[in-house]
Amino acid sequence: MPETQRWCVVGGGILGMRTAASLARAGHDVTLLEAAPALGGLASAWSLGDIIWDKHYHVILPTDTRTLAMVDELGLTDQLSWRTVPSGCQNGGEIYPAGTARDILRLPFLGPIAKLRLGLTAARAMTIRDRRVVERILVTDWLRRWAGRQATERFWVPLLRSKLSANVSKTSAAFIWATIRRLVSARSHGGSGGDGFGYVRGGYAVILDAYAKRLDEVGVRVECGVKVSKIEGADDGGVRVHRADAEPMLFDRVVVTVAAPIAAKLCPGLAPDERLRCESVTYQGIVCLSLLLPEPLTPYYLTYLTDEAPFTTVIDMSALVEPAQLNGHGLVYLPRYIAADDPLGTAREDEVAAAFLPALERLFPAFSPDSVLAARLSTVRYVMPVPTLHYSEQLPPIRTSVDGLFLVSSAHIVEGTLNADETLRIADAALPTLLAAS
Numbered sequence: 001m002p003e004t005q006r007w008c009v010v011g012g013g014i015l016g017m018r019t020a021a022s023l024a025r026a027g028h029d030v031t032l033l034e035a036a037p038a039l040g041g042l043a044s045a046w047s048l049g050d051i052i053w054d055k056h057y058h059v060i061l062p063t064d065t066r067t068l069a070m071v072d073e074l075g076l077t078d079q080l081s082w083r084t085v086p087s088g089c090q091n092g093g094e095i096y097p098a099g100t101a102r103d104i105l106r107l108p109f110l111g112p113i114a115k116l117r118l119g120l121t122a123a124r125a126m127t128i129r130d131r132r133v134v135e136r137i138l139v140t141d142w143l144r145r146w147a148g149r150q151a152t153e154r155f156w157v158p159l160l161r162s163k164l165s166a167n168v169s170k171t172s173a174a175f176i177w178a179t180i181r182r183l184v185s186a187r188s189h190g191g192s193g194g195d196g197f198g199y200v201r202g203g204y205a206v207i208l209d210a211y212a213k214r215l216d217e218v219g220v221r222v223e224c225g226v227k228v229s230k231i232e233g234a235d236d237g238g239v240r241v242h243r244a245d246a247e248p249m250l251f252d253r254v255v256v257t258v259a260a261p262i263a264a265k266l267c268p269g270l271a272p273d274e275r276l277r278c279e280s281v282t283y284q285g286i287v288c289l290s291l292l293l294p295e296p297l298t299p300y301y302l303t304y305l306t307d308e309a310p311f312t313t314v315i316d317m318s319a320l321v322e323p324a325q326l327n328g329h330g331l332v333y334l335p336r337y338i339a340a341d342d343p344l345g346t347a348r349e350d351e352v353a354a355a356f357l358p359a360l361e362r363l364f365p366a367f368s369p370d371s372v373l374a375a376r377l378s379t380v381r382y383v384m385p386v387p388t389l390h391y392s393e394q395l396p397p398i399r400t401s402v403d404g405l406f407l408v409s410s411a412h413i414v415e416g417t418l419n420a421d422e423t424l425r426i427a428d429a430a431l432p433t434l435l436a437a438s
């Protein structure tokens with residue numbers, strides 16, 4: 001039995017919660033620090049009008065094995081709900097069904113060869129098993145090779161720009177490879193009607209509440225509202241965590257789960273190469289306006305946009321969630337993915353709404369900005385690491401040169417895109433390295 005050590009996990013998102021619970025189960029004394037008032041990070045929930053739901057849009061796929069295991073472990077499997085939902089694609093002022101292969105074949109803005117090559121692109125992505133193959137080529141070059149010019153320029157590039165903004169020019173084909181594989185997984189379980197998605201009734205608020213109770217059961221001390229200002233090795237051994245307006249805390253080991261560029265700022269003792277690897281990770285942020293409407297906006301859960309718009313996609317959660325879960329209302333997310341330093345990241349809610357709502361009305365003429373029951377804005381600077389060329393060869397280290405200091409974050413995603421299941425995989429994959437240091 002390894003000696004009990006004092007561990008601190010910095011960051012109380014899904015990644016930090018999973019890591020803290022695993023370390024506690026391994027027999028260690030664990031403290032979890034979170035700057036926000038509550039746990040959850042990107043998965044956190046909030047109130048919007050008369051409902052409580054996810055701050056950002058989340059779904060569970062039937063192939064999300066770690067997420068499903070977590071839900072089962074928390075005793076929430078009977079709260080899972082599954083549904084096949086259609087998708088739409090907007091082009092030239094019109095919205096077309098795009099949830100099935102038959103729908104794709106009917107899209108009027110693509111020729112027959114382009115439609116055929118869209119299928120070829122998906123088939124090619126599903127045959128690639130080694131990520132390094134697609135890490136060596138830019139995403140636009142790979143798509144032109146397999147999808148052809150028309151499908152790439154009219155379909156893929158607008159979607160890529162909406163998700164990656166200016167970073168599309170430096171993104172490798174690993175991004176579209178991982179995205180296609182995840183979407184094909186949803187579609188294969190959804191049958192002929194669209195994508196097969198699931199959620200826990202009550203949303204992530206229910207999952208996070210159950211997880212917080214589990215952390216307490218395994219002995220993790222949780223402190224929210226704690227802003228960490230610096231983490232450094234202590235001269236007399238261990239790692240010291242400095243907090244704003246409080247005395248420093250000393251631990252044997254510290255795991256930092258925040259985004260890599262933030263970790264670089266918090267940990268001044270990192271070696272130059274370690275710091276460079278953290279700072280070199282390109283992140284996308286998000287500006288996401290949530291709207292509570294009197295009724296659903298559209299039958300489509302996802303409406304992809306190929307025309308220019310201030311937001312990147314329209315997500316109507318009420319197409320997936322049972323009406324009773326939302327008190328019969330419609331819940332719409334309007335996200336825009338931005339570079340971490342984009343000025344839009346500092347915009348006020350009223351400024352974002354003034355830009356977004358008229359554009360939504362143009363897309364859906366039956367919608368009126370005056371009908372909005374409630375609106376809230378979430379802005380996060382560091383959300384998703386961009387898989388640049390040869391990304392997996394340049395990852396930040398997990399075990400650093402600072403004795404007892406570890407980095408585990410979304411920057412370590414190399415086999416997929418950012419989602420809860422991939423976050424759990426990162427935590428599980430890093431655990432042996434953490435325990436080896438015990």
